[in-house]
Amino acid sequence: MHVLFADGVSLSWNPVSDLQILLQFHFMQNAYLAGTLVATGAGIMGYFMVLRSQSFAGHSLSNVGFAGATGAALLGVPAVVGLFIAGLAAAIGIQALNVGERQSRQSDIAVGAVLTASLALGFLFIHLSTAEYAASIYDVLFGNILGISDADVNVIVWATIALLAILVCIARPLFFASLDPDVAAARGVPVRALAFGYLVLLALVVALAVQIVGVLLIFALLVTPAAIAQYMTTRPAIAVAVAVVLALIFTWLGLAVGYFTPYPVSFFITTFAFGTYLLARGVRFALDRQGRRAIASRTARVGGEA
Amino acid sequence: MTDQSLTTSITSTTTPAVIQLEGAEVVLGGRTIWKNVNLSVQPGEFLAILGPNGAGKSTLLKAILGLIPLSQGRLSVFGHPARRGNAAIGYVPQRRHFDADVRVRGRSIVRLGLDGSNWGLPLPFLQPQKARDAARRVQEAIDLVGAGAYADRPVGELSGGEQQRLLIAQALVTQPQILALDEPLESLDLKNQQGVAAVIRQISQETGAAVLLVAHDVNPILPAVDRVVYVANGQVAVGTPEEVITTETLSRLYQTPIEVLRASDGRIVVVGQPAEEANHYARPLR
Numbered sequence: 384m385h386v387l388f389a390d391g392v393s394l395s396w397n398p399v400s401d402l403q404i405l406l407q408f409h410f411m412q413n414a415y416l417a418g419t420l421v422a423t424g425a426g427i428m429g430y431f432m433v434l435r436s437q438s439f440a441g442h443s444l445s446n447v448g449f450a451g452a453t454g455a456a457l458l459g460v461p462a463v464v465g466l467f468i469a470g471l472a473a474a475i476g477i478q479a480l481n482v483g484e485r486q487s488r489q490s491d492i493a494v495g496a497v498l499t500a501s502l503a504l505g506f507l508f509i510h511l512s513t514a515e516y517a518a519s520i521y522d523v524l525f526g527n528i529l530g531i532s533d534a535d536v537n538v539i540v541w542a543t544i545a546l547l548a549i550l551v552c553i554a555r556p557l558f559f560a561s562l563d564p565d566v567a568a569a570r571g572v573p574v575r576a577l578a579f580g581y582l583v584l585l586a587l588v589v590a591l592a593v594q595i596v597g598v599l600l601i602f603a604l605l606v607t608p609a610a611i612a613q614y615m616t617t618r619p620a621i622a623v624a625v626a627v628v629l630a631l632i633f634t635w636l637g638l639a640v641g642y643f644t645p646y647p648v649s650f651f652i653t654t655f656a657f658g659t660y661l662l663a664r665g666v667r668f669a670l671d672r673q674g675r676r677a678i679a680s681r682t683a684r685v686g687g688e689a
Numbered sequence: 690m691t692d693q694s695l696t697t698s699i700t701s702t703t704t705p706a707v708i709q710l711e712g713a714e715v716v717l718g719g720r721t722i723w724k725n726v727n728l729s730v731q732p733g734e735f736l737a738i739l740g741p742n743g744a745g746k747s748t749l750l751k752a753i754l755g756l757i758p759l760s761q762g763r764l765s766v767f768g769h770p771a772r773r774g775n776a777a778i779g780y781v782p783q784r785r786h787f788d789a790d791v792r793v794r795g796r797s798i799v800r801l802g803l804d805g806s807n808w809g810l811p812l813p814f815l816q817p818q819k820a821r822d823a824a825r826r827v828q829e830a831i832d833l834v835g836a837g838a839y840a841d842r843p844v845g846e847l848s849g850g851e852q853q854r855l856l857i858a859q860a861l862v863t864q865p866q867i868l869a870l871d872e873p874l875e876s877l878d879l880k881n882q883q884g885v886a887a888v889i890r891q892i893s894q895e896t897g898a899a900v901l902l903v904a905h906d907v908n909p910i911l912p913a914v915d916r917v918v919y920v921a922n923g924q925v926a927v928g929t930p931e932e933v934i935t936t937e938t939l940s941r942l943y944q945t946p947i948e949v950l951r952a953s954d955g956r957i958v959v960v961g962q963p964a965e966e967a968n969h970y971a972r973p974l975r
Contacts, residue, residue: 434793552808559805562793565782566859569754570806571774617794617843 394643405639413531414648418634420543421591422604426627427550428588429609430619431581435561438606440477440582443494444589445601447473450501452523452593453508462523463538463590469501470586478579526597526649528638539591546587549580557581558619595634596649603653604630611656611663629659705768707732707867707899708753713762715748722748724761726925728918730901732866735893735913738903739934740920746903747783749920750869753901754780766867774806779860783871783903786852791845795836795855798844800827802859830862831855833895834888850881854888861892868892870902874909886910907934908956930957 395401406412432441448466455465480493509520522530531539559567560574568574592601608629612622633655641648706729714724722745730736738746751757752764755771764771766778779802803823804811813820831840834854839847844855853873860868870889874882890913893900902910907917907930917933919926921942926933933939934957939947950958 434791436788551810554810555804556806556808559801562787562791562798562801565784566780566801566856567806569756569773569778569780569782570776570802572806613792617792617797617841619793619797622792 401639405642410529410531411638411642413533413536414528414638415635417531417536417539418528418595418638419631420539421588421595422630422634423627424543424546424588425592425604426608426630427547427554427623428585429605429607429630430612430623430626431557431561432585432605433609433613434558435581437585438602439494441585441589441601441605443477443498444470444473444582444586445593445598446498447501448589448593449523449598450505450508451590452598453505453512453520457508457512461534461538463535463594466590466593467586470589471583473497473501474579474582474586477582478575522597523593524597524599525647526593526595526600528595528648529641531594535594539594542587542591546584549584553577553580596652600649600653603633603649603656607656607660608633611660614663614667629656633659705732706730707767708901709763709765711763713752713764714760715745715752715757716760717748717757721923723920723923723925726762728925728927730867730899732899733893733897735890735900735910735915736902736918737907737910737914737916737930738901738918738920739905739907744920744922746920747871749918749925750780750871750901750903753867754778754869776863777865778867778869779863779865779898781853781856781860781868781870781873783875784856785876786849787844787847789845792843793845794842795840795844795847795851796827796831798855799830799840799858799862802830802862803827826862827858830858833861833892834858848881850877850885853877853881853885857885857888857892861896861898864896866898868896868898868900870900872903872905874904874906882909886913889913911955911957934959 447469451465451469452462455462556572560572560577564574609626612625616622633652637648637652640651708730710728713726715722755773836854886909919933936949948960
């Protein structure tokens with residue numbers, strides 16, 4: 384049985400030949416390699432982001448990255464460099480203003496004002512740059528995993544190795560500082576330094592992930608897998624592993640479906656992530672209700688006997 | 690008896706102290722929090738740190754933990770200057786609760802007390818013996834506070850009292866010689882207050898750790914308290930509850946007339962303090 388799509392790529396139900404078709408082109412090999420590395424880094428960083436309630440900070444970093452990416456194009460430097468530098472500046476700003484967590488309405492307003500200003504700046508940069516770049520603005524907003532070059536892959540490989548090496552060193556004290564900063568500080572954990580270090584790493588992951596899913600859809604890899612993982616397990620190490628596996632599955636499946644259909648990859652990655660998130664919330668809700676009912680009936684029984 | 694003679698009579702002791710403060714003073718943001726504090730804590734001793742809000746009770750704990758420097762005087766812990774990250778001190782800070790959406794099991798939070806501040810990752814596959822030891826010590830601490838039934842549930846879903854027990858277990862897992870607890874009974878309902886107070890009393894007896902407990906209300910812990918450290922108006926009075934929680938001493942500390950009443954069951958009621966304090970002392974013990 385063969386399914387034919389508009390662009391002429393045919394899908395058989397033989398997984399081996401499908402895989403061969405999927406990986407026959409160099410750009411798809413690059414896409415799978417880059418997607419795998421970025422999903423791994425994003426899955427781990429996302430777990431800490433959810434734990435630290437810093438998804439707003441992640442959102443800030445990616446929006447500021449829009450100005451960074453467009454500014455880089457204007458100056459003729461690689462987008463990933465512009466993204467990382469803008470993210471770094473945002474990380475310093477967040478740390479200095481101490482608005483990493485949603486603390487008050489005032490800090491929300493301050494961050495919102497900065498985000499809007501950086502989007503406007505990015506818009507100006509697009510306007511100033513050549514018309515052909517302006518056409519590729521969709522890549523910054525929604526990612527273009529199929530356009531990953533060999534040079535991009537190179538950057539992603541080294542950046543991911545550095546990220547994982549640093550995370551292996553700091554993951555445990557970072558977990559402590561994220562969960563309970565007061566006790567961690569008393570036990571000698573450099574809480575503030577770790578908070579800043581985490582934001583710098585987050586800026587790095589955002590800079591990489593923007594190439595896959597874009598500035599606007601980045602939560603699909605950063606937040607959603609980690610949020611689902613936390614519904615599935617309460618064991619930190621396992622939750623990190625689950626977040627990574629989910630981010631990988633969404634990316635691999637999104638790439639495959641995007642390849643065999645005429646629709647964009649990042650749409651599928653985001654939609655698979657969102658669908659799984661809804662499912663996980665639904666199952667968790669049902670389990671919690673069942674658990675509460677069981678406890679209630681047990682209490683009632685004990686009460687009855689007493 | 691003057692303030693001076695009261696404190697010096699306590700410090701003139703010969704056994705080696707786990708904590709020693711001499712003429713200690715802390716200044717924060719230009720304001721003197723307290724000064725001329727002399728205190729020596731013996732191994733296994735149970736001290737209640739009492740006083741009104743903002744008097745510097747938590748500051749005293751933080752100074753001992755090495756989180757706040759003294760501006761004058763000396764402070765030694767186990768004969769050395771106070772330093773951050775001392776595993777021989779278990780610390781439970783003043784806190785609100787974990788957010789309800791924190792989906793991390795209690796056992797992992799207790800485990801942080803053991804090696805959460807270490808860099809790198811544990812490798813249970815390469816060092817199974819070490820992993821088993823760690824798991825056993827975590828289980829012992831959980832059993833000590835009676836948290837076994839809910840140690841594997843997400844901490845955000847637990848009650849305030851259950852969370853407090855797990856945090857005390859976290860502080861205990863390194864088998865500290867000093868346990869520093871900042872208002873561990875605050876924001877707990879009466880039943881949990883009694884439960885957690887009983888756990889702390891039992892720990893101080895079973896582990897022989899010196900306990901420094903900051904409290905608003907001395908009554909739930911009164912049976913266990915050896916001495917109280919009363920902080921008010923930049924001054925500190927130290928002594929047994931009978932010596933310190935008296936009409937005379939408290940009136941002098943607060944510089945306003947205070948009346949201390951003792952109920953027939955041993956409860957202490959302090960009347961005439963700054964308004965927000967008064968009610969805390971009126972809570973029944975049982």
